[in-house]
Amino acid sequence: MPDDLSLRRGALADAEGMSPEALRRLEAMAAAARRRRRLQAALPWLVIIGMFAIWELCVKAFNVPQFVLPAPTDIYASMVKWWVPLLDNSWQTLMTTLIGFGLAIVFGLLLGIAIGSSTLLYHGLYPLLIGFNSIPKVAVVPILVIWFGIGTVPAVITAFLISFFPIVVNVATGIATVEPELRDVLRALGARHVDIIRKVGLPRAMPYFFASLKIAITVAFVGSIIAETVAANKGIGHLMILASSRFDVPLVFAGLMVTAVMGVVMYVAAVTIENRTTGWATRGQNDQQQVKFGGA
Secondary structure, three states: OOOHHHHHHHHHHHHHOOOHHHHHHHHHHHHHHHHHHHHHHHHHHHHHHHHHHHHHHHHHHHOOOOOOOOOHHHHHHHHHHOHHHHHHHHHHHHHHHHHHHHHHHHHHHHHHHHHHHOHHHHHHHHHHHHHHHOOOHHHHHHHHHHHHOOOHHHHHHHHHHHHHHHHHHHHHHHHHOOOHHHHHHHHHOOOOHHHHHHHHHHHHHHHHHHHHHHHHHHHHHHHHHHHHHHOOOOOHHHHHHHHHHOOOHHHHHHHHHHHHHHHHHHHHHHHHHHHHHOHHHHHHHHHHHHHHHHOO
């Protein structure tokens, strides 16, 4: 008697008008695609493990002093030893970064919509934005300390300033690049300027917006830690300055590792939200894969 798999293949072949041989080839290609997806999911972990292994071997082989470059095992031991201060200070850094990043999303999105919707604002504000973004943010931190004192506020503002520009530029670009022919057609159909921006410009700008989020969330951590190293009494940057003053280099690297982990987690969160909200923007890639499988 035929098994269940043979029956399913026969049913699919009858339903789709395909021969069992073609169906087997299609299943083989689908299995290869699944193996490729599993490899893609495992590849980042394999690369990270390989990097740490090479790092460890190089430090041991060349006998590099710990105060110059600690081995990953020394960094891990330091993380275990100082996990309470690391957890406490990383929470402070995460909080300031998320607050600054949230403010950058709100104001960056609003200003990006305004600039992308108006040619006058585009030409009027862009030189100011580019000039301000060219200023090193570490040079702004002392001014923020004079205005707001040492603490959380300078770190929040620095994270906001350093992550604000990518969001504005990408949102404005997404709205400004709506095809003029499409605008003319919509105006001929009676659409107002606000309707064009709301129904066409904003959806068009969403892939640009999420692309900017993936950049902004990583540089927001840079802004927070810059401010914490200059003027803060808490945070990963402050902890790293204290550790470097004691020549505790493994703890400095432990702070860097914790910051990297937080950045990766926030990046993955942004990618997940992007895939759920703007999956239509990458439908062409999925269609190509389906055509490729169907043409086998």
